[in-house]
Amino acid sequence: xxxxAVSFELNGAPVAAxxxxxxxxxxxxxxxxxxxxxxxxxxQGGCGSCTVRLxxxxxxxxxxxxxxxxxxxxxxxxxxxxxxxxxxxxxxFHERFAVQCGFCSPGMITIATAxxxxxPAPTRAEIAEALAGNVCRCTGIVPIVDAIxxxxxxxxxxxxxxx
Amino acid sequence: xxHAKPFNVIGRAHExxxxxxxVTGTTVYVDDIGFPRMCYLKMVRNPLVHARIRGIDFxxxxxxxxxxxxxxxxxxxxxxxxxxxxxxxxxDDEPVLAEDRVRYRGExxxxxxxxxxxAAAEAAAKVRLDLEELPHVLDVEEALAPGAPVVTHWGTxxxxxEGHHCRRLRYGDAESARERADHVVSGRYQxxxxxxxxxxxxxxxxxxxxxxxxxxxxNTQAIYFSLDNTALILGLPPHRLHFVGGTVGGGFxxxxxxxxxxxxxxxxxxxxxxxxxxxxxxxxxxxxSTRSAARIYIRDGVMADGTIVSREVTTYHDAxxxxxxxxxxxxxxxxxxxxxxxxxxxxxxVHCVYTNRQPSSAMxxxxxxxxxxxxxxxxxRVARELDLDPWELRLxxxxxxxxxxxxxxxxxxxxxxxxxxxxxxxAGVELAPELHAMSSNDRDWGAE
Numbered sequence: 001x002x003x004x005a006v007s008f009e010l011n012g013a014p015v016a017a018x019x020x021x022x023x024x025x026x027x028x029x030x031x032x033x034x035x036x037x038x039x040x041x042x043x044q045g046g047c048g049s050c051t052v053r054l055x056x057x058x059x060x061x062x063x064x065x066x067x068x069x070x071x072x073x074x075x076x077x078x079x080x081x082x083x084x085x086x087x088x089x090x091x092x093f094h095e096r097f098a099v100q101c102g103f104c105s106p107g108m109i110t111i112a113t114a115x116x117x118x119x120p121a122p123t124r125a126e127i128a129e130a131l132a133g134n135v136c137r138c139t140g141i142v143p144i145v146d147a148i149x150x151x152x153x154x155x156x157x158x159x160x161x162x163x
Numbered sequence: 164x165x166h167a168k169p170f171n172v173i174g175r176a177h178e179x180x181x182x183x184x185x186v187t188g189t190t191v192y193v194d195d196i197g198f199p200r201m202c203y204l205k206m207v208r209n210p211l212v213h214a215r216i217r218g219i220d221f222x223x224x225x226x227x228x229x230x231x232x233x234x235x236x237x238x239x240x241x242x243x244x245x246x247x248x249x250x251x252x253x254x255d256d257e258p259v260l261a262e263d264r265v266r267y268r269g270e271x272x273x274x275x276x277x278x279x280x281x282a283a284a285e286a287a288a289k290v291r292l293d294l295e296e297l298p299h300v301l302d303v304e305e306a307l308a309p310g311a312p313v314v315t316h317w318g319t320x321x322x323x324x325e326g327h328h329c330r331r332l333r334y335g336d337a338e339s340a341r342e343r344a345d346h347v348v349s350g351r352y353q354x355x356x357x358x359x360x361x362x363x364x365x366x367x368x369x370x371x372x373x374x375x376x377x378x379x380x381x382n383t384q385a386i387y388f389s390l391d392n393t394a395l396i397l398g399l400p401p402h403r404l405h406f407v408g409g410t411v412g413g414g415f416x417x418x419x420x421x422x423x424x425x426x427x428x429x430x431x432x433x434x435x436x437x438x439x440x441x442x443x444x445x446x447x448x449x450x451x452s453t454r455s456a457a458r459i460y461i462r463d464g465v466m467a468d469g470t471i472v473s474r475e476v477t478t479y480h481d482a483x484x485x486x487x488x489x490x491x492x493x494x495x496x497x498x499x500x501x502x503x504x505x506x507x508x509x510x511x512x513v514h515c516v517y518t519n520r521q522p523s524s525a526m527x528x529x530x531x532x533x534x535x536x537x538x539x540x541x542x543x544r545v546a547r548e549l550d551l552d553p554w555e556l557r558l559x560x561x562x563x564x565x566x567x568x569x570x571x572x573x574x575x576x577x578x579x580x581x582x583x584x585x586x587x588x589x590a591g592v593e594l595a596p597e598l599h600a601m602s603s604n605d606r607d608w609g610a611e
Contacts, residue, residue, distance in 0.1 A: 022281075036195035037188020039412075041362040042444035049362055077188030090186040094179070102185025103363045103412030109186060137362055137413045 008069045010035070011079030019066045026050045026061035029076060037077035037106045041135070048134030051107035052076045058114045060133070077106035080113065088158075089113050089151040098147035100138030107134050112148045120156055124149065181410075192412050193382045194441050196368050202231055204430050204440040205283040207273040207290045208450065209265035212301075213312065213519045216263055218293035219273055227289060229282030231434055234274040236260040239429060240398035245486050246421055249391055256315060257485035257522070259396055259425050265294070266314055266484035267521050269450040276430050276438060299519035303458055303479035306518045314484055314517040322482070322490045322515035330497045330515065334569035335508030337464070340473035344464030348545045351460050352537035356453035356481070359526055363412020365451055366441030367423045369431035377428045378405045384414040389421050396425040397432075404428065416525035420452050420487055455489060455523030456481035459500075459537035464508075469551045471560055473508040476500040478533075480515050483522035488529065489515050495530035498570045502538030503579050504560035505606075509569040558583055558598050563606045577603040 003020040010033060017028045026043070029035040029052070039049035043062045050061040053075040081087035086094060089112045099105045108131065115122060115130040122130070127145045136144060184190035207219075221233050236242045236258055243255045243262075261272045273290060277283035298312040305311055306320040314320050324330045341347060367381035383389040386408045394401040411418060427440040442451065457480050464473035478496055482489035493515040500511040526532075546553035561579040568574060580603045587594050 030195070031197070035188075036191070039192070039363070040194060041364070041412075044444060046444070047362055081187060083183040083187050083189065086183070086186060093186045094182040097179075099179070099182055099185045101361070101363070101411060101413045102181065102190050103192065103361075105185045106188040135362055137360055137415070 006066055006070045008071060009073040011075055017066065023066045024062055025052070025054075025059075025064040025066050025069055025074070028066045029061060029074075035076045035078055039103055039106060041103065046135070047104070047107075048111065049104050049107045051110045051134065053110060053114060056114065056117070058111050075110075077110060080109065087113065088154050089116065089148065092147040092151040092154065093144070096143055096147040096150060098139060098143040104134060104136045108136065108144055112151065115148070116152050116155060120159070121152060122148075190410060192363055192410055193366050193368060193380050193408075194363070194439075196380050197439070198368070198370055198437040201368070201437040201439055202276045202278060202430070202434055203280040203283040204274050204276050204427055204438050205280075205287040206271045206446075207275060207287050207292070209261070209268060209270040209272060209294070210292070211265070211294055211296050212268050213297040213299035213314075214265050214294040215297060216261060216265060216272065216292070217295055220291035220293070221273075223289040223291065224275060224286040227277065227282055227286040229278035230286045231276045231278060231436075232430070233276070233286075233290070234260065234426065234430060234433065235272075236262045238433070239396060239425070241396050244392060244396055244421075246388065246392055246488065247486070247491060248395070249388060250491075252486070252490055254317060256317075257487070264297075267519050269446075269521060270484070271426075274426050274430060276434060301518055301520055303456070303481050303514070303516040303518060306516050307479070307514065312519070314519060320517045322486065322493070322517075324490075324494075324515075328514070330493045330511075330513040332497045332500070332509065332511040332569055334510070334571075335473075337473040337475045337508040337510035340508035341462065341464035341475065344472050345467040346465045346549060347462060348465055348541070348548050349460070349462045350537070350541045350544050351458070352540050353458045354454075354456060354533055354536060356456045356520070356523060357526065358448055358453050359413070359415040359417030359451070360448065361411075361413030361415065361417060364442040364444060364447040365418055365423055366439070367427050368437060368439045369424070369427040370437040371431045371435055372405075376403050376405055377431055378407060379424050379428055380407045381424055382411045382414075382418055383408055383421075383424065384411055384416070384418040388419065389424050392421040393425045393428055396421075397429060416454075416527050416529060417451055419525045422451070450521060452483075452487055452522050452524035452526075454526035454529055455483070455492065455533070456520070457496075457533040457537075459533065461537060461541045463541065463545055465545055465549060469549060469556060469559070471504070471506050471545065474501050474506045474510075476509075476511045476513075476534075476537075478511070478513045480513060480530075480533075481520060481523060482515050482517050483520040484517060485522045486515075487522050487524035489523060492525070492530035496534050498568075499531045499534040500538070501569050502534065502542070503562050504538075504542075504557070505562045505566045506560065506569075511569070554583065554587055554592060554594060555598060558594075558601055561603075564603050566606075579603065
């Protein structure tokens, strides 16, 4: 079995990686491209900690054969915001203690960001529904839902604010 | 102390030091660490429950491209250990790698090291085991019955506490008090094991250094416990080991056992290369320690007015196949088995029982949580059987400041009465005025 190269866009920049047989997007991101913000909690699609966005849609990187992203755009947590320029969802997770051990946070923040782009004013039930595939074992889901609600209202205020 | 200086922490929101790293995905967890020439370790595990090991054949495994080495019990300098030897607990009982016997499904038998994770997994799967299945016991009371299969190497299925077959606590004379009581209320309570299920699995990376030391990057919750046990197992002075940790992707007590560091460090020393050993999700769920299962019997002597005059507790704590933190958990259980209630006569027997289940160990208040579960179920049962208000029953017996606990410490910081009152308020329960007026600083009832 042979490996071949795949090219795709990662956080806005073109990248190339080696696709060995059975290689997943998760292992390429973590092991070849240094994007370790994409976590590996189960490698069987059960925990959501490897959630990334493929052309804007949230996907579980552990279940995506890397060949499938050839020519597409992938966004990871590293493409969202930095420590001194947090995105609204990152900021409210940080401020509202929606983070304890932090291991599920990149996946949670990624799924929440995708939700708020699709639905700027989700109900708590809609937020909970969006998080159904993401497991948190520490803080509980409530502070996470609170943080996403707070991020939604902060983003709406910014949208509505006069220029 | 300068009292004029205002507090600058209490009452203010402070940013978590590691929060920005967590939300930006830049915090480095152990599985994010890698080095050039790093190898991967996979464990060959017992596919049966209880078995004698007749042989281990690596010949097919060695043919897997990328195979580097394999380790067995003979390679481990001090193979049999017990985690709590550091605080004087004896005897050593658990092998790093199995010797003649495996005592639970999934127990580690041999370590395989290879160039890639896939090669390590393939080679581990190709190790041929010659096992002779032995009878097993999976129930705590069956394990203590005559003729039960023996789990431990010392010949009985219980831990020995200072010469006694169980951890005992005696306060007053519970048996006589029960015989004089108007009612006897008995209950049997049982808890299944609970897995910690951290989203980050247990693991480490061990890296040999040019100066002869080994650096171990680990997600242990107990870094010095892990370091000291690893030093003892490897027969090294502790300064030869440098443990780097502090970032844990969820622990809850499940990452205080010393399951990965000794064998990864040994593999690193053997190969001269960095070695990563991460549990897979199935290993985390099926192999790592759990909170213990427990079967708890409580028998209370209760007077016609609702006063509990005696409580007798017999607990069977399922340690699984090895001690780990169970002997200590049973002692904590004994101290708390009467609950946070002042009862003048208490008798507790806690049996730390070995079975052929995966070992149990530390988890969030282990020993105490099990006691709380059983005691609160029992308080409800007493209330139901004697037609008492369960809030009133608890408030009357709640321990007060000045009360002596069954383990003979005097209470100085009780807040249970106030906590029950607050819980009633939150639950929308209207307490009678005399119950609302109760406080941890006085007792108006139950003194006899």
